[in-house]
Amino acid sequence: MLYSEKVMDHFQNPRNVGKMEDADGVGEVGNAKCGDIMKMYIKVKDDIITDVKFNTFGCGSAIATSSMATEMIKGKSIDEALELSNKAVVEALDGLPANKIHCSVLAEEAVKAAIEDYRSRQQ
Ligand code: FES
Numbered sequence: 213m214l215y216s217e218k219v220m221d222h223f224q225n226p227r228n229v230g231k232m233e234d235a236d237g238v239g240e241v242g243n244a245k246c247g248d249i250m251k252m253y254i255k256v257k258d259d260i261i262t263d264v265k266f267n268t269f270g271c272g273s274a275i276a277t278s279s280m281a282t283e284m285i286k287g288k289s290i291d292e293a294l295e296l297s298n299k300a301v302v303e304a305l306d307g308l309p310a311n312k313i314h315c316s317v318l319a320e321e322a323v324k325a326a327i328e329d330y331r332s333r334q335q
Contacts, residue, residue: 239325
């Protein structure tokens with residue numbers, strides 16, 4: 213099969229989808245290769261990401277990787293979340309087809325953009 217069970221699961225039942233009205237940081241990134249867009253919202257308390265939401269105008273792999281990425285950073289500190297790589301997300305999903313790896317980059321970049329926004333608001 214082209215996609216792992218975990219990818220299919222997160223694609224069909226994505227976790228943490230939606231908007232966050234009172235987010236502490238919002239990141240929006242676009243994928244230059246396909247034009248897809250990802251928006252990530254984070255809620256932070258005492259340097260810990262207490263809640264995450266995402267919205268995407270993207271493909272199934274982008275949905276699955278973002279869903280997994282939100283699960284991986286929830287409850288983590290800002291510094292830990294910054295270390296999340298698209299590779300780690302892909303591994304957690306038991307892999308993606310090679311031509312879909314670029315979709316996972318969107319998730320990593322959206323997390324970083326949301327944290328950057330959060331940090332800029334703290335100053
Ligand atoms: Fe655009 Fe997957 S094809 S993010």
